[in-house]
Amino acid sequence: DAGVTQSPTHLIKTRGQQVTLRCSPISGHKSVSWYQQVLGQGPQFIFQYYEKEERGRGNFPDRFSARQFPNYSSELNVNALLLGDSALYLCASSLGWGSQETQYFGPGTRLLVL
Amino acid sequence: AQKITQTQPGMFVQEKEAVTLDCTYDTSDQSYGLFWYKQPSSGEMIFLIYQGSYDEQNATEGRYSLNFQKARKSANLVISASQLGDSAMYFCAMRERKTTDSWGKLQFGAGTQVVVTP
Numbered sequence: 001d002a003g004v005t006q007s008p009t010h011l012i013k014t015r016g017q018q019v020t021l022r023c024s025p026i027s028g029h030k031s032v033s034w035y036q037q038v039l040g041q042g043p044q045f046i047f048q049y050y051e052k053e054e055r056g057r058g059n060f061p062d063r064f065s066a067r068q069f070p071n072y073s074s075e076l077n078v079n080a081l082l083l084g085d086s087a088l089y090l091c092a093s094s095l096g097w098g099s100q101e102t103q104y105f106g107p108g109t110r111l112l113v114l
Numbered sequence: 115a116q117k118i119t120q121t122q123p124g125m126f127v128q129e130k131e132a133v134t135l136d137c138t139y140d141t142s143d144q145s146y147g148l149f150w151y152k153q154p155s156s157g158e159m160i161f162l163i164y165q166g167s168y169d170e171q172n173a174t175e176g177r178y179s180l181n182f183q184k185a186r187k188s189a190n191l192v193i194s195a196s197q198l199g200d201s202a203m204y205f206c207a208m209r210e211r212k213t214t215d216s217w218g219k220l221q222f223g224a225g226t227q228v229v230v231t232p
Binding site: 033035042043044045048051058071088090092102103104105106107108110 | 149153156157158159160161164205206207212218219220221222223224225
């Protein structure tokens with residue numbers, strides 16, 4: 001079975017631009033989460049979606065938004081990019097919202113903002 | 115306050131030796147989950163092992179085992195018989211119960227860089 005897939009793998013943008021990152025979860029998984037990982041740090045939680053509803057939001061500005069589609073894939077949008085948005089963006093999927101759900105991560109999208 | 119603390123920024127270990135990676139956590143919840151992930155230089159986070167707060171036995175998955183000491187809020191990862199392919203960043207993470215029927219975000223530590231030498 002295919003794992004979590006993300007596109008694109010790499011992206012270069014300039015300050016002020018907008019970017020959309022995409023994620024397809026493991027087949028059968030209904031929950032998708034997004035994380036930002038700045039170089040040298042652990043991932044920071046951005047959003048979690050389950051059954052197309054937002055179930056959690058991290059401490060990120062409103063420039064960050066996301067949605068989940070009926071097929072459970074997800075998009076993360078970042079508007080008005082800043083240099084500090086340069087990071088590895090990781091998507092993770094899990095079966096559901098249960099007590100022991102393991103999140104499985106995709107390969108990530110490396111975003112560089114110039 | 116830091117929820118997950120990994121005090122070892124980096125360590126070297128010889129091939130075939132065992133290595134212990136430290137992780138302490140902070141929570142007032144009774145119900146939570148602890149996870150370890152491996153991140154090679156390629157960037158993908160690879161799930162290694164899970165320990166639930168109510169699990170009485172320490173979790174094991176192949177060469178990975180988790181030394182869970184609940185009273186000390188410690189969840190150390192032990193990798194036995196290290197291999198060159200084990201060289202990577204290792205992250206400890208925790209998920210607390212948000213409500214009675216939902217769980218919150220995964221919270222990660224800063225990670226420990228492991229280099230396995232021949």
